[in-house]
Amino acid sequence: MKKKKIDFEAEFWNGHTKHSCLTLIDAFFKMDYLSEVKGMLADVISYSTKPKVLLKSNPSLIFHFYLCMRSFLRASYVLQLNTKKWKLNDPAEFTSRLLQGSLSDEEYCDPFLVFRKAFKVFSLKDFDLFLTEIIYHSLGAHYDEPEVNIINPFIHLTKMLDAAQIRGIEKIKK
Template structure:
């Protein structure tokens, strides 16, 4: 049975359709820094419970961030299956620090693919896309709206996926010969 390939929908922000999840991650973290995406996501989550509109002066930036994060989540969904085919070579001792570990556990730091597996074991891609759409929607409303879904757990997973993706870029990733 042939697997259906998921489109990463990178055309909006990368100006081309990328088909490899590693290329998507590289382009995603190449268009803006890791700290930018973490800070922006944190601000969006913060504004979801305020009676102010996030980025009122330039809401187009929010749309750009939404499309890039959505592509990022789709690439992360594909990366959850890559741990059987790819491995991260050990990060050099001089690069290893508690600060570069960020939100990751020791196990996740040694194998960033675990982050993607854990996230998508707990939530589906549709759940993460709903989370992203919901926080964007709530942060762009001028009033506070009650919501009954868990927005904290997906947020934590996305932050961990951002850190794991940065680690993948900084590490050597090589294909396992089977």
Template sequence: MKKNKISFGTDFCAEYVAGNPFKAIKAFFDFGHLDYYKQNLTKLVICSYKTKVYEQDNPSNAFVFYTAIFSFLKVCYCLQEKSKKWKVKTSLRSETVFHLSSLTKEEYDNPFIVFEKAFEEKTFKEFEFFLCLILELSLSPYAEDPESDLTTPYIHLIKMLDAAGLMRERGVEKIRKTNLIVSLSE
């Protein structure tokens, strides 16, 4: 049976389609820094509640940002399944936890937990709806009170960005069956 590669839609930012979610994360962060994504996501959500249009001079940037975040969301959805076969490498140097302050100690040690929790609470379609809603509301010059919850998906996306940033910083490695057997017997 032939395995189909999943397109994560990274062609807009890296000029290729990544079938590997870890390569897609690399392409995602090659396109923009972690702070860029977190700040722009926050701006979009804030503009959703105000009459101020997102980046008044060039609101088309919102569509580029939406495309990048939507691709990232696809990657995150796939990463929740990868936790059984992959693990994030432990860091030998002292890392600064401050810039990853949205993660708990448990999530910091195993970032795959972030993706599992996010998609247990919200479905992929709910995250997609959230992105469409903040895009629409942030580009509207009218103040509307969104009828759906914007806070929960926003918090999960920030945590997923931090977790993916941590994974890129540390790297990932495949869990070997011999290590699994040893850890079960201990």
């Protein structure tokens, strides 16, 4: 029986190159800084609960953000499935609290813990629904709020972004 591969759907924002989960996450952070991604995510969340439209002048930026985040979530899902195949670089002796972001000390030492916790609580389909809902509601002047829980997935997604960028992750060579 063949293993089913997850399509990262990165061809719309990163060309037609084949990616592993690590190369896709690297490409994601080369394209945008962590602070910009987290800021855009916060804006999308904020506008999804207001009867205002985010970026009226250029809504294609929101669609581009949506595609990138979807690919990031898929790569994160694959990364947490195969944690035994990856090795973390050793942390620096002194870690700044700013570098930790929203992560606890335990999560900072083991970023895979963040991914496992997130996908234990929410499935990939739940995260897709969350992204679709907040993007849909941020692009229209709706007076109703998203029907799904947006706070918990937002917290998990923010932690995953922080965990993905902490330290280098390398594949264990056999």
